Amino acid sequence: MKQLKQIICAGLVLSSALSVQSGFAQGPTPAVETAQVTLSQNDNLARLPGTVISLRDALLSAEISGRLEWLAEVGEHVEKGQTIARIDDxxxxxxxxxxxxxxxxxxxxxxxxxxxxxxxxxxxxxxxxxxxxxxxxxxxxxxxxxxxxxxxxxxxxxxxxxxRSQVIAPFSGVIARREMNLGELTQVGSPLLRLVDTQRLEISVNAPLRVARFNQPGTMVAVHRDNQEISTEIRGAVPVGDERSRMMELRLELDDKEWLIGEAVTVELAQAASQQQLSVPRDALVLREQAVYVFRVDADGKAQRVEVKPGAGQGNQISVTGELQSGDTVIVRGAENLKDGQTLKILTASAG
The missing domain is CATH 1.10.287 (Helix Hairpins)
Structure with a gap:
């Protein structure tokens, strides 16, 4: 009788232990946030430095010899046809x-x-x-x-x-620099001052010759300045490269008068033909030493691990290649500790 009681107690203890172990193995259902796999244009872009320049920037010279009697001040705005220098006549x-x-x-x-x-x-x-x-x-x-x-x-x-003893402004602009001072003797061709039109602007960028076929006049490109981004059109291209640098010059239209001449900008130019590729939010990637993968939500609401190869990124999105399709749902929050096949609790869909 005593032996029977010991066997029953042992069975109860074993059953309790198995029940606890089963509870630990199953664990709580993880809560995750998801986003959609999208099909987007993947542009292979080169980010190149550019400079804001004026369409009309002239170094005006004397056409006669004589003593310089008067010269416009630096920073002065002058109109077309206005006298900007006078020589003793x-x-x-x-x-x-x-x-x-x-x-x-x-x-x-x-x-x-x-x-x-x-x-x-x-x-x-x-x-x-x-x-x-x-x-x-x-x-x-x-x-x-x-x-x-x-x-x-x-x-x-x-x-x-x-x-010609009076030098006339050929266009409206600002006196940017004096080359001579009052009382000095001018000769024919002597530089007097620099006149710059601050209203008609464009952007100059030097680009590798290999991008010429992808950036013809009329192509729209992105230009960045500090935290500002604009889209503008390539006005002209000079497909003649230096034999050492293999670079050519592109001129971009710029209608915004608030940009400053000489200001540095960054221009995005296509380096190859545009292609459609799948993209996911950057937060969907799980990075490990051996592999990079995402978790896709299958039809049963379970996590399915899919290895991917990341590509070029743009903003919060990054292009990927792998066994994914446009419209698939991937996990962007809570994927770090997931296991393949684990049941999920989806909280919200991320806009990411």
Whole structure:
């Protein structure tokens, strides 16, 4: 009888132990958050530095020699056609007056020779003078006509140079730099100041020649500045590379007047043809030394481990290759300690 009681007690203890062990093995159902596998365009992009530049940036020079009398101030905004520099024009005015006096002298001589021609023509009809005298007067008139033409050209040249004593702004902009100071003697071609149009801007970026076929004029690209991103169009491309750098220049349109000339930006340019690839939120990846995988939620609501190979990332998404399909549900929160085949409790679907 005593032996029977011991056997019953042992059975009860064993049953209790198995029940506890079974409870530990099953454990609580883990709560997870999920997101959808999406099909997106995967662009192989190169992030290259660019610079904001002006469409009109000119180093204006003197067209005549002389002493610099006045020059616009650095930082001053000037309009097209406004005087921005003035050179001493005293000698030019004297030269113009001299040329004009020369014209009047020649014209007076021509008037006299024409009256003389008329008188000799009448006398020749009466055989009162020799014909060679009339020929000499007519020859003199021809020479004076050429002298008058030369004098008028000289006067026009003097007038032209006089007008060039004032340097005129070829477009509206801001004086960015002075190259000379007041009182200095200018020579023809001497740089005076730099004029920059701050309203008409674009972006210059040097890119490898291999990206030329993927970035033609009219292509839209992304440009980043600090925390700002804009989408703009490639205005022009110069597919002529330096033999050392193998780089070409691209020009991008920029309509925003708030960007500053010389400002550094980052331009995203395609390096290969765009492809469609599956992408998941970055948080869905479980990273281990031997493998990278995600947990997919199967039709029975259980975790299914799927090994993947991560690719390029963009923002919170990352492209992957593996046995996944667009629309599959993957776990983005609570996947670290999951086991393959484990039953899940789905809390919410993440927007990630």
């Amino acid at each position: 005293h000698l030019l005015k004297l030269q113009l007056r001299n040329d004009q006096a020369q014209i009047k002298r020649i014209q007076a001589d021509m008037d006299y020779q024409r009256r003389q021609q008329q008188r000799l023509s009448k006398l020749l009809q009466n055989n009162s003078v020799a014909k060679n005298e009339l020929d000499q007067v007519e020859s003199r008139i021809g020479i004076l006509q050429q002298d008058l033409a030369i004098a008028k050209i000289n006067a026009e040249r003097a007038q032209y140079q006089l007008e």
